[in-house]
Amino acid sequence: xxxxxxxxxxxxxxxxxxxxxxxxxxxxxxxxxxxxxxxxxxxxxxxxxxxxxxxxxxxxxxxxxxxxxxxxxxxxxxxxxxxxxxxxxxxxxxxxxxxxxxxxxxxxxxxxxxxxxxxxxxxxxxxxxxxxxxxxxxxxxxxxxxxxxxxxxxxxxxxxxxxxxxxxxxxxxxxxxxxxxxxxxxxxxxxxxxxxxxxxxxxxxxxxxxxxxxxxxxxxxxxxxxxxxxxxxxxxxxxxxxxxxxxxxxxxxxxxxxxxxxxxxxxxxxxxxxxxxxxxxxxxxxxxxxxxxxxxxxxxxxxxxxxxxxxxxxxxxxxxxxxxxxxxxxxxxxxxxxxxxxxxxxxxxxxxxxxxxxxxxxxxxxxxxxxxxxxxxxxxxxxxxxxxxxxxxxxxxxxxxxxxxxxxxxxxxxxxxxxxxxxxxxxxxxxxxxxxxxxxxxxxxxx
Amino acid sequence: xxxxxxxxxxxxxxxxxxxxxxxxxxxxxxxxxxxxxxxxxxxxxxxxxxxxxxxxxxxxxxxxxxxxxxxxxxxxxxxxxxxxxxxxxxxxxxxxxxxxxxxxxxxxxxxxxxxxxxxxxxxxxxxxxxxxxxxxxxxxxxxxxxxxxxxxxxxxxxxxxxxxxxxxxxxxxxxxxxxxxxxxxxxxxxxxxxxxxxxxxxxxxxxxxxxxxxxxxxxxxxxxxxxxxxxxxxxxxxxxxxxxxxxxxxxxxxxxxxxxxxxxxxxxxxxxxxxxxxxxxxxxxxxxxxxxxxxxxxxxxxxxxxxxxxxxxxxxxxxxxxxxx
Numbered sequence: 039x040x041x042x043x044x045x046x047x048x049x050x051x052x053x054x055x056x057x058x059x060x061x062x063x064x065x066x067x068x069x070x071x072x073x074x075x076x077x078x079x080x081x082x083x084x085x086x087x088x089x090x091x092x093x094x095x096x097x098x099x100x101x102x103x104x105x106x107x108x109x110x111x112x113x114x115x116x117x118x119x120x121x122x123x124x125x126x127x128x129x130x131x132x133x134x135x136x137x138x139x140x141x142x143x144x145x146x147x148x149x150x151x152x153x154x155x156x157x158x159x160x161x162x163x164x165x166x167x168x169x170x171x172x173x174x175x176x177x178x179x180x181x182x183x184x185x186x187x188x189x190x191x192x193x194x195x196x197x198x199x200x201x202x203x204x205x206x207x208x209x210x211x212x213x214x215x216x217x218x219x220x221x222x223x224x225x226x227x228x229x230x231x232x233x234x235x236x237x238x239x240x241x242x243x244x245x246x247x248x249x250x251x252x253x254x255x256x257x258x259x260x261x262x263x264x265x266x267x268x269x270x271x272x273x274x275x276x277x278x279x280x281x282x283x284x285x286x287x288x289x290x291x292x293x294x295x296x297x298x299x300x301x302x303x304x305x306x307x308x309x310x311x312x313x314x315x316x317x318x319x320x321x322x323x324x325x326x327x328x329x330x331x332x333x334x335x336x337x338x339x340x341x342x343x344x345x346x347x348x349x350x351x352x353x354x355x356x357x358x359x360x361x362x363x364x365x366x367x368x369x370x371x372x373x374x375x376x377x378x379x380x381x382x383x384x385x386x387x388x389x390x391x392x393x394x395x396x397x398x399x400x401x402x403x404x405x406x407x408x409x410x411x412x413x414x415x416x417x418x419x420x421x422x423x424x425x426x427x428x429x430x431x432x433x434x435x436x437x438x439x440x441x442x443x444x445x446x447x448x449x450x451x452x453x454x455x456x457x458x459x460x461x462x463x464x465x466x467x468x469x470x471x472x473x474x475x476x477x478x479x480x481x482x483x484x485x
Numbered sequence: 486x487x488x489x490x491x492x493x494x495x496x497x498x499x500x501x502x503x504x505x506x507x508x509x510x511x512x513x514x515x516x517x518x519x520x521x522x523x524x525x526x527x528x529x530x531x532x533x534x535x536x537x538x539x540x541x542x543x544x545x546x547x548x549x550x551x552x553x554x555x556x557x558x559x560x561x562x563x564x565x566x567x568x569x570x571x572x573x574x575x576x577x578x579x580x581x582x583x584x585x586x587x588x589x590x591x592x593x594x595x596x597x598x599x600x601x602x603x604x605x606x607x608x609x610x611x612x613x614x615x616x617x618x619x620x621x622x623x624x625x626x627x628x629x630x631x632x633x634x635x636x637x638x639x640x641x642x643x644x645x646x647x648x649x650x651x652x653x654x655x656x657x658x659x660x661x662x663x664x665x666x667x668x669x670x671x672x673x674x675x676x677x678x679x680x681x682x683x684x685x686x687x688x689x690x691x692x693x694x695x696x697x698x699x700x701x702x703x704x705x706x707x708x709x710x711x712x713x714x715x716x717x718x719x720x721x722x723x724x725x726x727x728x729x730x731x732x733x734x735x736x737x738x739x740x741x742x743x744x745x746x747x748x749x750x751x752x753x754x755x756x757x758x759x760x761x762x763x764x765x766x767x768x769x770x771x772x773x774x775x776x777x778x779x780x781x782x783x784x785x786x787x788x789x790x791x792x793x794x795x796x797x798x799x800x801x802x803x804x805x806x807x808x809x810x
Contacts, residue, residue, distance in 0.1 A: 257604060261612045263619075290597065291705050293604030300605060326590060333594045334601050 042068070043082035050087055055096060062088065062102035070109035076117055079110055085124045092129040097138040104133055104144035108151050115155035122152065122159060127166035134171040139180045146175055146183070150190035157197035164194060164201060169208045176213045184217065185225050192232035199239035206236060206246055215250035223264035230259060230270035238277040244285060248278060253289065257297040268301050269309045276316035283323035290327060295320065295334045302339045310343060311352050318359030325366035332363060332373045341379045344386070354396040357383060365404035374405055375414035384418055384426070403429060410437055412444050419456050427460060428468050435474035445478055454479065545781050583713050589706060596705045635665045636672040 049061035065084065069076040079085070088103045095103075107126055111118040121127075133145035149168055153160040168190075175187035191210055195202035210232070217229045233252070237244040252274075259271035275294055279286045289295070295317070302313040317336055321328035331337075340363075343356040360383070364374035374380075383402050402418075406429040409415060418430050434457070438445050448454055457475055462468035581587070643649030643663065651660035739746065767773065780795070803809075 254604065257608060258611050261608045261615075263615070291600070293600050295597075296601035296604050297608060300608065326593075329590075329594060330597050333598055 043078050043084065047082060047084055047087065050084070055099065058095075059098045059102050062099065062106055066102060066105040066109045068109075069106060070112075073113035073117075076110045076113050079106070080117055080120045085110070085121060085126060089124060089126050089129045093132055097136065097141045100133050100136065100141045101138075101144045104130065104141065104148045108144065108148035111148060112151040112154075115159065118152045118155050118159050122162045127152075127162060127168070131166050131168050131171060134168065134175065139178060139183045142175055142178070143180075143183045143186050146172060146186045146190045150186065150193045153190065154193040157201065160194045160197050160201050164204050169194065169204055169210075173208045173210050173213060176210070176217070181220075181222050181225055184220075185222075185228050188214065188217070188225065188228035188232050192228060192235045195232065196235035196238075199243065202236045202239050202243055206243060211236065211247060211250045215247075215252050218252060218255055218259060223262065223267055226259060226262065226267045227264070227270050230256075230267065230274050234270065234274035234277045237274065241281045241285075244278045244281050247274075248285065248288065253292040253294065257292075257294060260297045260301040265305060265309045268305060269312060272298060272301055272309075272312035272316060276312045276319060279316050280319040283327065286320045286323050286327055290320065290330045295331055295336065299334055299336050299339055302343065307347075308349065308352065310347070311355055314340065314343060314352065314355045314359050318355065318362045321359065322362040325370065328363045328366055328370055332370065337363065337374060337377045337379070341377050341382070344379065344382055350393045350396045353386065354393075354398075357386065357396070361402075361404045365408060368408050368410040371405050371409040372411040375409050375411040378414070380405070380409075380414055381417055381421075384422060387426070388421070388423060402426060406430060406433060409433055412437060412447070416448075416451055416453055419453055424468075428471070431457065431460070431468060431471040431475070435471040438475055438478050449479070449483060454483070542781070546779050549779060549781065579713065583711055593706050600705065631665065632669060633672075635662070635669040639666060639669060639671045642666045 046061050046065055049057055050065075052058055052061070065079060069079045085107075088106060092100060092103055107121055107130065111121050127149075130145045130149055133141050134149075136142060136145075146168075149163050149172075153163045172187045172190055175183055176191070178184065178187075191205055191214075195205045214229050214233055217225060220226060220229075233247055237247040256271055256274060259267050260275075262268055262271070275289060275298060279289050279294075298313045298316055302310050302317075305313075317331055317340065321331045321336075337360070340356050340360050344353055344360070347353055347356070360374055360379060364371045380402060383405075386396060387402070403426070406415075406426070410433070412434070415430055415433060418426070422430055434448070434453070438448060454475070457472055460468070460472065462472060641649050641651065643652040643659075648654055649663065649666070651663035651666065653660075778795070
């Protein structure tokens with residue numbers, strides 16, 4: 039703040055290269071610390087000077103300059119835009135062609151931070167011709183360079199399908215798929231995140247990713263000791279599974295559901311979220327797939343998530359996934375009801391502290407409309423609010439006329455008494471259901 | 486005398502003549518009336534007879550048509566019933582075999598469970614292998630550190646005269662560190678090779694070289710809908726034909742209540758009003774050629790239609806003809 043920019047600026051043009059490098063490093067560290075300082079760097083017109091003489095300098099200067107650009111570009115889109123406008127992207131791309139891996143790493147890191155903000159900046163990075171060079175960087179032996187290049191590709195392809203298509207056209211998928219087996223945990227994180235950003239946009243991209251034969255090798259990532267590798271692996275599988283039933287079918291056939299279920303069971307916290315959503319997507323596509331989820335013992339971990347987690351969005355995801363599993367046929371609803379999860383869902387629904395989103399997702403309507411397992415419906419009779427009571431009583435009125443044992447059980451467990459206590463407007467659907475139930479029993483019992 | 490008697494009798498006759506004349510007229514008129522009435526009665530009876538015969542004929546024709554349609558409807562109902570039975574069986578079979586094959590689904594789910602077990606066990610093995618590797622890596626690292634330390638502190642080795650730290654005379658056998666010191670070479674500081682970043686040890690570990698292959702026992706049964714055997718038309722074609730959207734002509738597309746329609750209706754009604762009867766006059770005899778004769782039930786013979794009276798009217802005995810002989 040104390041005029042340090044104007045002091046450092048002329049040092050950049052000094053004769054001695056070491057001074058230039060150290061000045062650049064100092065600028066980079068200043069900009070890294072705070073967004074305002076980065077703005078001051080931009081306003082002080084330092085960037086064009088940095089950029090203009092970059093191609094003739096030695097590698098230390100290039101590294102330091104790339105560090106400055108990265109530090110400025112990471113704070114906000116406007117600063118990144120300023121960097122793009124002063125023509126820094128061409129210089130960074132020239133750095134990417136350098137021999138020294140450190141320079142390449144710094145340059146691709148800077149490009150990654152610039153491309154992260156929005157799709158126009160990513161498009162600018164792609165237009166500068168960075169993508170083929172990044173794909174070459176991925177094939178280099180240095181682990182750190184691979185990491186950074188993978189994260190840059192992931193940042194580029196996350197904004198729009200066209201950008202992802204550009205990355206795919208440069209042949210990135212094959213190399214990324216080979217690197218899934220690499221033992222380095224951070225590299226795996228970035229690779230999995232890059233693949234999931236590519237696959238999330240459209241069916242064709244997801245199919246391309248699948249054709250690179252990542253299954254079943256990706257399932258080993260779900261057993262990794264690093265939490266974020268597991269999370270990104272589950273994210274990748276989720277992005278692939280959500281597009282079409284055929285892709286979900288493929289994942290189920292490869293045993294992906296079992297791996298994801300084990301993964302959910304072993305993690306805690308937000309790491310579980312993509313796995314839960316993946317199960318929800320798979321179950322939502324068709325009833326065969328949701329039966330496959332049930333058969334692979336998917337419901338107990340989902341119930342455990344619902345009970346144990348404290349975060350609202352994870353609970354909402356678990357409730358939604360359970361709803362998707364249970365809504366297809368009575369057999370599915372029975373499987374969900376047997377796991378004794380309906381009272382929990384009801385409690386969440388009625389809890390005033392849970393957010394709106396959670397309450398919406400926890401509506402039992404879908405499951406209740408197909409549920410024929412009466413012992414699980416009974417405890418719900420006692421606490422349900424009117425709009426859910428309607429469905430529960432409706433189910434009873436459909437089941438009781440046909441099943442004599444269930445009728446006896448209904449009376450003995452006090453359900454009939456509870457039904458009498460419900461006050462409903464005459465002519466409403468609820469009243470009709472109550473009448474149907476009352477008609478099943480002789481008069482004395484009803485009174 | 487005679488003249489007065491003649492005159493008196495003529496006058497008496499003349500006085501009664503009018504009365505007798507009127508009486509005669511009355512009688513004659515009554516009789517003519519009776520005759521005419523009788524004739525009219527006779528005519529009436531004849532007309533009733535003709536009308537009765539004609540009406541019976543028309544209604545017999547009508548009734549035979551009625552019977553024919555009723556019979557046809559009965560047959561069609563029967564055919565529909567039978568068709569429903571066939572379709573019921575076919576649809577049940579088709580749905581159970583091709584659309585919702587319960588047993589194939591069950592087999593598929595069992596195969597999925599088996600597959601899941603295999604995947605889970607392989608993943609478990611992989612995890613254990615990885616943990617072992619981690620442990621081994623850790624142990625190796627520790628060992629390497631210890632060896633390095635021993636090389637650095639080589640001078641702590643015990644000599645013949647003086648026992649070193651690790652070789653206390655009160656111990657039964659020397660300390661393991663002592664043994665290590667004996668084995669290790671002294672460290673020379675000159676060549677300190679920096680660990681090159683290229684040889685990352687873990688590339689040699691088995692998890693990299695042999696990733697788990699998840700070889701499933703047998704491939705899962707096909708889950709796509711099998712096509713039924715037989716010359717069935719492609720479903721998309723059938724559906725396209727069935728649900729082809731209507732392409733109405735301009736006239737049909739105009740609403741019923743539009744003015745040209747109303748004018749057309751008006752014209753039609755007026756023309757219908759002006760007709761005496763509804764049978765359209767067909768100009769050429771060729772229009773009537775297709776009308777089949779509806780035989781009355783009386784005329785249908787026991788073994789089919791009686792041809793005499795319809796096809797031929799007089800007996801023909803070709804054997805008696807002379808002309809050919």
